[in-house]
Amino acid sequence: MKLSTKLTLFITGSKLVIVLLFVAALPILVKEIASQYTNYTLKQQRSKVLSIVKKNGLDYYLQGEENYGSYTLLKEEFIAFLPVKTGFSLDTIKDAQRLIEGDTLSYRVLSHTFKNKQKTYLLEIGKTTASIHQYNKPLQRFALYVLITLIVMTVLIDLTFIRLILRPLGSIIKTRLVNRVFPFDVEQKRIQTNTTDFKYLDESLLLLMDQINEAFYKEREFTSNASHELMTPISILQNKLENFLAEEGLDANQSVAVVEMMKTVDRLKKITSSLLLISRIENEQYIRKEELRPMELFQEIVDEIRHRLEEKNISISLDISPDALLKDVNRNLLFQLFFNLIHNAIKFNRQDGRIFIKGGRSNDGKYYIHISDTGIGIPKEDLPFIFDRFMKTNLAAQVGYGLGLAIVKSIAIYHRIQITAESEPGKGTTFKLRFN
Amino acid sequence: MKVLIIEDEKTLAYEMEAFLKKSFYVCDLAHSFRSGVEQLELNQYDFVLIDLSLPDGDGLDVLKHAKKSNPGAAYIIITARTNLKDRVSGLDLGADDYLAKPFYLLELQSRMQAIARRKFNITEEAISIGEFQVDIQNRLVTCDGQSIEFSRKEFDLLSYLLLHKNRVLTRAQLSEHIWGTFVNDDYDSNYIDAHIKNIRKKLNACGSTEWLETVRGVGYRIRK
Numbered sequence: 001m002k003l004s005t006k007l008t009l010f011i012t013g014s015k016l017v018i019v020l021l022f023v024a025a026l027p028i029l030v031k032e033i034a035s036q037y038t039n040y041t042l043k044q045q046r047s048k049v050l051s052i053v054k055k056n057g058l059d060y061y062l063q064g065e066e067n068y069g070s071y072t073l074l075k076e077e078f079i080a081f082l083p084v085k086t087g088f089s090l091d092t093i094k095d096a097q098r099l100i101e102g103d104t105l106s107y108r109v110l111s112h113t114f115k116n117k118q119k120t121y122l123l124e125i126g127k128t129t130a131s132i133h134q135y136n137k138p139l140q141r142f143a144l145y146v147l148i149t150l151i152v153m154t155v156l157i158d159l160t161f162i163r164l165i166l167r168p169l170g171s172i173i174k175t176r177l178v179n180r181v182f183p184f185d186v187e188q189k190r191i192q193t194n195t196t197d198f199k200y201l202d203e204s205l206l207l208l209m210d211q212i213n214e215a216f217y218k219e220r221e222f223t224s225n226a227s228h229e230l231m232t233p234i235s236i237l238q239n240k241l242e243n244f245l246a247e248e249g250l251d252a253n254q255s256v257a258v259v260e261m262m263k264t265v266d267r268l269k270k271i272t273s274s275l276l277l278i279s280r281i282e283n284e285q286y287i288r289k290e291e292l293r294p295m296e297l298f299q300e301i302v303d304e305i306r307h308r309l310e311e312k313n314i315s316i317s318l319d320i321s322p323d324a325l326l327k328d329v330n331r332n333l334l335f336q337l338f339f340n341l342i343h344n345a346i347k348f349n350r351q352d353g354r355i356f357i358k359g360g361r362s363n364d365g366k367y368y369i370h371i372s373d374t375g376i377g378i379p380k381e382d383l384p385f386i387f388d389r390f391m392k393t394n395l396a397a398q399v400g401y402g403l404g405l406a407i408v409k410s411i412a413i414y415h416r417i418q419i420t421a422e423s424e425p426g427k428g429t430t431f432k433l434r435f436n
Numbered sequence: 437m438k439v440l441i442i443e444d445e446k447t448l449a450y451e452m453e454a455f456l457k458k459s460f461y462v463c464d465l466a467h468s469f470r471s472g473v474e475q476l477e478l479n480q481y482d483f484v485l486i487d488l489s490l491p492d493g494d495g496l497d498v499l500k501h502a503k504k505s506n507p508g509a510a511y512i513i514i515t516a517r518t519n520l521k522d523r524v525s526g527l528d529l530g531a532d533d534y535l536a537k538p539f540y541l542l543e544l545q546s547r548m549q550a551i552a553r554r555k556f557n558i559t560e561e562a563i564s565i566g567e568f569q570v571d572i573q574n575r576l577v578t579c580d581g582q583s584i585e586f587s588r589k590e591f592d593l594l595s596y597l598l599l600h601k602n603r604v605l606t607r608a609q610l611s612e613h614i615w616g617t618f619v620n621d622d623y624d625s626n627y628i629d630a631h632i633k634n635i636r637k638k639l640n641a642c643g644s645t646e647w648l649e650t651v652r653g654v655g656y657r658i659r660k
Contacts, residue, residue: 231516232445235538239451242541245654246458246603256653259606266608269538304615307589307627 042110168193184209274403281410320359337411340404345373367435377425437482442472455541469493488515567643579642606655
């Protein structure tokens with residue numbers, strides 16, 4: 001799940017929980033507020049009544065009567081004075097039933113005793129409980145609507161803001177991490193952001209890329225150094241033996257011994273140069289800017305390798321359009337790649353065997369080349385490892401140094417060629433190359 | 437002919453000297469950038485062999501110096517750096533050839549002979565051997581005025597043996613000259629022998645090929 005989606009979901013969720021809690025509490029809250037407000041109004045009314053009594057005397061209400069009572073038209077509110085025993089004291093607000101003109105109704109009643117001219121009176125002010133809670137429902141509904149609107153608005157704002165805030169992360173990934181090729185271009189602009197975390201991430205990635213570049217350059221330097229350091233002693237050995245072989249007075253046995261030594265040095269030389277070739281390809285030290293026609297390349301290889309074909313009387317058939325053209329390749333490397341494959345197809349073939357080379361376009365428009373032989377094949381358990389360095393299969397047959405296919409693989413990777421091998425022991429092997 | 441070998445690896449320089457002396461080249465050795473430049477100021481050479489990686493300077497700079505003080509010489513760059521870039525810049529600066537270490541001294545010599553033919557206009561007359569005339573420049577083999585057809589590889593093989601006559605050439609030396617150094621890992625196979633067999637067959641139609649000897653366990657030699 002995307003970070004922005006997660007954040008939005010979390011924010012929306014937490015808001016919903018709060019809203020639900022609030023909605024659940026809303027009736028109680030509204031009720032409480034209404035009741036508190038009623039109590040307050042009752043107290044206000046009491047003060048007002050008492051101040052009138054103080055100012056005009058109680059008779060203003062009693063008009064000579066023993067007690068006084070008054071109520072509104074719908075009996076929603078009432079006010080009453082009545083004398084009580086001296087010493088009786090009361091000052092409460094509570095819900096109680098009162099009988100007014102034959103109707104028994106529930107009221108919130110404020111009861112307050114006070115003294116007037118040596119007599120104690122009880123003042124009661126009441127308000128029907130029904131009228132207290134009449135606004136509860138509309139209030140709740142209104143609050144709910146306002147809340148929902150607010151939530152929707154804040155979620156929309158959050159969504160936009162989160163997108164805006166997370167945008168640098170996307171560009172960091174896009175420009176720093178996706179589809180990068182060695183060596184990295186570290187001279188890139190910093191990602192524009194004022195979020196410290198993203199700045200830190202960007203800086204760290206650039207630093208990491210720098211370190212990788214450094215390691216990469218060191219390896220390249222090592223390759224070059226190693227080549228010099230190894231090739232020079234091999235050179236000395238080879239040239240010394242060469243001079244030694246030319247010496248007068250060397251008998252036949254000695255000559256053969258020198259030649260054997262030369263063969264060993266030659267082997268050392270070829271292993272070293274193969275490893276260097278692979279590491280140079282992996283370090284991308286070759287230019288891929290040439291064009292070539294596979295047909296011409298194969299004819300050239302066949303020409304070069306004809307003596308080996310004749311040696312085993314192997315026939316080779318080329319089924320390739322002369323117009324086919326490969327672009328952005330390194331000619332020498334592709335020569336080496338196909339040379340090695342055809343060389344193997346001969347080496348592991350039987351006497352009077354055949355080699356088929358077929359090129360064409362598959363349904364998706366990609367160019368492919370298949371090279372099949374009628375050779376001894378590769379055992380199934382060895383097939384996944386044939387491209388590994390120093391992997392030697394078919395040990396019964398004449399083997400090389402185990403680097404031929406490793407070179408093929410590295411050249412293929414360098415040219416973004418997919419290469420796979422299929423084989424049936426005793427029948428033959430097919431190498432399939434797909435150009436991208 | 438006079439040769440200056442600028443190579444910091446002394447053993448290697450001595451081997452090259454020993455080899456070239458046998459072919460009647462006169463050699464001077466320099467083991468550093470400085471002594472190389474000094475020698476070039478003092479003497480005139482026909483050939484200058486330059487190792488690219490010298491302890492106190494870049495071989496390519498020696499080449500620049502040398503082109504001024506010895507403009508008539510032929511230059512061969514020798515290096516273990518088989519980088520394409522070095523190769524191009526070496527040839528750009530006017531090197532006549534380029535050899536990657538390790539190389540066979542035989543190969544060095546035949547490159548020098550090729551340069552000499554080209555650069556110093558040395559025209560060799562057709563070499564006669566047995567009943568045959570071999571014109572290396574025009575790639576022709578004749579016998580009794582009749583020319584004998586050889587494939588490119590066959591002729592290369594024959595002429596290489598002829599250029600190094602009276603020397604046993606191993607199969608690896610022949611193979612590397614004709615098929616190059618790109619990795620072919622089974623020169624032990626007998627394709628060189630197959631070519632020699634073909635050459636003998638073609639020559640035998642006209643005359644004896646006793647001069648083309650097989651040296652058991654070693655290789656081939658043309659004795660003259």
